[in-house]
Each structure stands twice: as C-alpha cells, then as structure tokens.
Amino acid sequence: MKEVILSLVTGVVVGFLFTLFRLPIPAPPALAGIAGIVGVYLGMKVFEWVSYFWK
Template structure:
C-alpha cells in the first residue's frame, strides 16, 4: 500500500511540474486513455494467472 501512495504522490507532483514547465503530459489526458492502461495491466495479470507468461 505504501508503494501505491508513493506512486500516486509522485505522479501528482510530476503532473504539476509538467504543467508548470508548459510541457505535454506524458500520459493519456482522458479517463478513456487511463482506463486503456488499466485494461492492459488487468489483461497482463490474467494472462500470467493462466500461465501464458512461461
């Protein structure tokens, strides 16, 4: 859980830094894009559970 909190805080700060420096965000700026990444991660976990990663 500590890792999740640290990653969230780090991402938040980096997002603020990118806006401050007027740089494009290196992540999907929409919920649909973020959910695509979540879906890829979920698919990866399912594939590993099915033994496809061996």
C-alpha cells in the same frame, strides 16, 4: 499499499512540474486513455493467472 501511495505522490509531482513548465503531460488526459492503462494491467494479471494453470 506503500507503493501505491508513493506512485500517486510521484504522479502528482510529475503532473505539477509538467504543467508548471507548460509541457504536455506524459499520460493520456482522457478517461479512455486511463481505461487503456487499466486494461494493460488487467491483461498482465490475466496472463499471470492463465500461465499459473498452464504449468
């Protein structure tokens, strides 16, 4: 849980700094982009699950 909180805090700080300096944010600003990131994570988890049974 500590990693999740640290990641969230880091993301907020990065988002704040990028907006402060008027830079484009380094992440997709739309819900579809966020869904893509979640999809990549889920794909990794599915691969780990499948590879566990492959051995």
